[in-house]
Amino acid sequence: xxxxxxxxxxxxxxxxxxxxxxxxxxxxxxxxxxxxxxxxxxxxxxxxxxxxxxxxxxxxxxxxxxxxxxxxxxxxxxxxxxxxxxxxxxxxxxxxxxxxxxxxxxxxxxxxxxxxxxxxxxxxxxxxxxxxxxxxxxxxxxxxxxxxxxxxxxxxxxxxxxxxxxxxxxxxxxxxxxxxxxxxxxxxxxxxxxxxxxxxxxxxxxxxxxxxxxxxxxxxxxxxxxxxxxxxxxxxxxxxxxxxxxxxxxxxxxxxxxxxxxxxxxxxxxxxxxxxxxxxxxxxxxxxxxxxxxxxxxxxxxxxxxxxxxxxxxxxxxxxxxxxxxxxxxxxxxxxxxxxxxxxxxxxxxxxxxxxxxxxxxxxxxxxxxxxxxxxxxxxxxxxxxxxxxxxxxxxxxxxxx
Numbered sequence: 001x002x003x004x005x006x007x008x009x010x011x012x013x014x015x016x017x018x019x020x021x022x023x024x025x026x027x028x029x030x031x032x033x034x035x036x037x038x039x040x041x042x043x044x045x046x047x048x049x050x051x052x053x054x055x056x057x058x059x060x061x062x063x064x065x066x067x068x069x070x071x072x073x074x075x076x077x078x079x080x081x082x083x084x085x086x087x088x089x090x091x092x093x094x095x096x097x098x099x100x101x102x103x104x105x106x107x108x109x110x111x112x113x114x115x116x117x118x119x120x121x122x123x124x125x126x127x128x129x130x131x132x133x134x135x136x137x138x139x140x141x142x143x144x145x146x147x148x149x150x151x152x153x154x155x156x157x158x159x160x161x162x163x164x165x166x167x168x169x170x171x172x173x174x175x176x177x178x179x180x181x182x183x184x185x186x187x188x189x190x191x192x193x194x195x196x197x198x199x200x201x202x203x204x205x206x207x208x209x210x211x212x213x214x215x216x217x218x219x220x221x222x223x224x225x226x227x228x229x230x231x232x233x234x235x236x237x238x239x240x241x242x243x244x245x246x247x248x249x250x251x252x253x254x255x256x257x258x259x260x261x262x263x264x265x266x267x268x269x270x271x272x273x274x275x276x277x278x279x280x281x282x283x284x285x286x287x288x289x290x291x292x293x294x295x296x297x298x299x300x301x302x303x304x305x306x307x308x309x310x311x312x313x314x315x316x317x318x319x320x321x322x323x324x325x326x327x328x329x330x331x332x333x334x335x336x337x338x339x340x341x342x343x344x345x346x347x348x349x350x351x352x353x354x355x356x357x358x359x360x361x362x363x364x365x366x367x368x369x370x371x372x373x374x375x376x377x378x379x380x381x382x383x384x385x386x387x388x389x390x391x392x393x394x395x396x397x398x399x400x401x402x
Contacts, residue, residue: 008183017346018342022345026349026382032339034374038376039091041091042094044065044066047375048249048375049321050370050372053374057110059110059112060110061109062129063106063108063129064108067070067129068376069133069376069379070093070137072380072383073085073089074143075383076383076387078139078327081132087273093136096137097152105130105160105164106156126176126186126187133156134198135190138197142202159241160172162334164176168286169238171217172184174187179311180236182235182241182360183234185232185253186232188217195207195208196392199211211264218230221372226284227283227305227307228279228280229280230281231246233245244304247310248304249250249310251284251300252299252315252384254280254283254284255280255284255322258278258319260330260397261274261275261280262277281329284299284325287336288300288306290365291401293346294367295367297323298314298344298357300314311366312364313362313365314351314365315371316348316378318384320354320381323341324385327391328388330391338392338394345385351367359378
């Protein structure tokens with residue numbers, strides 16, 4: 001890894017700004033410098049960098065950032081074989097284990113060094129977090145197979161079924177507190193994602209069966225057939241939330257569900273899933289992207305099920321989910337989707353990355369920064385968008401990034 005340079009990432013962004021130039025810059029310059037900044041020795045990664053590109057060394061660690069980073073590093077290492085990335089992933093999987101409790105679940109937060117904080121709320125195991133533990137572990141276990149990690153995966157899966165699943169509906173509980181809360185689509189989507197990845201990594205058809213069950217639950221309970229969109233939450237009696245909350249749709253999740261459905265269609269040879277994927281994709285296309293202004297073409301944070309803008313701001317991660325979906329559509333023959341993916345990649349780097357010590361999380365409609373933190377958990381989104389676009393042949397992949 002290169003030495004840390006305060007202005008390295010912002011000063012060496014490409015003068016020429018097509019998608020391939022941005023891709024080369026990301027792999028050759030940005031990622032290396034970001035890893036230097038974000039890694040915390042044997043203690044995994046910092047949860048965020050501030051607007052100067054520095055971590056808060058007094059802050060604790062979240063299992064979400066650690067597990068997503070394990071996946072990200074393992075994914076990169078499998079594709080490109082960089083031994084330094086492999087070593088970083090190995091440190092990451094060791095640190096992730098400090099979050100594990102006796103039931104095989106993973107607490108949501110620790111102190112910086114992985115020791116418990118002593119706060120009850122930090123010991124709560126959230127279903128959303130467990131999905132990324134499995135995603136990270138199955139990817140690492142393909143990179144460096146071991147019986148021990150295989151047992152950790154099985155233990156976590158069993159613990160989710162035992163402690164985080166409603167026995168009546170099969171829906172995931174939000175956490176292991178036993179409190180009644182609104183069911184959320186997000187953990188179902190990401191456990192579906194983890195199962196598809198586990199099938200890719202192992203070839204075991206059991207994971208496709210599990211994926212199909214989660215997809216069925218997600219679409220049964222959260223898919224709004226009238227609008228062709230996915231709702232975020234339900235009431236405890238499985239009804240839409242009252243008022244505007246029940247009509248709110250996150251654009252990134254429409255794209256993410258569509259991409260996952262298309263991935264399952266390929267992996268399981270079930271092309272019928274493409275029809276549902278395209279309903280979600282069509283909803284996002286019709287309502288989810290800014291039509292004018294400085295962020296023209298960017299994905300909104302949220303719209304209503306009627307297509308009205310509900311939150312006129314722009315987070316980083318929905319841009320990456322749109323890129324992934326567009327890349328898949330391009331591979332299926334949609335040339336316009338490919339052009340849009342390239343344009344979105346350039347827009348993402350120009351607005352969220354360029355001229356900054358790292359990257360930022362959220363922009364207003366006028367392009368002003370609303371949330372300047374470079375949240376470490378977002379790199380999982382960015383790297384997948386980069387590698388999916390490269391897989392589709394939309395821009396160069398990793399170019400001499402070792």
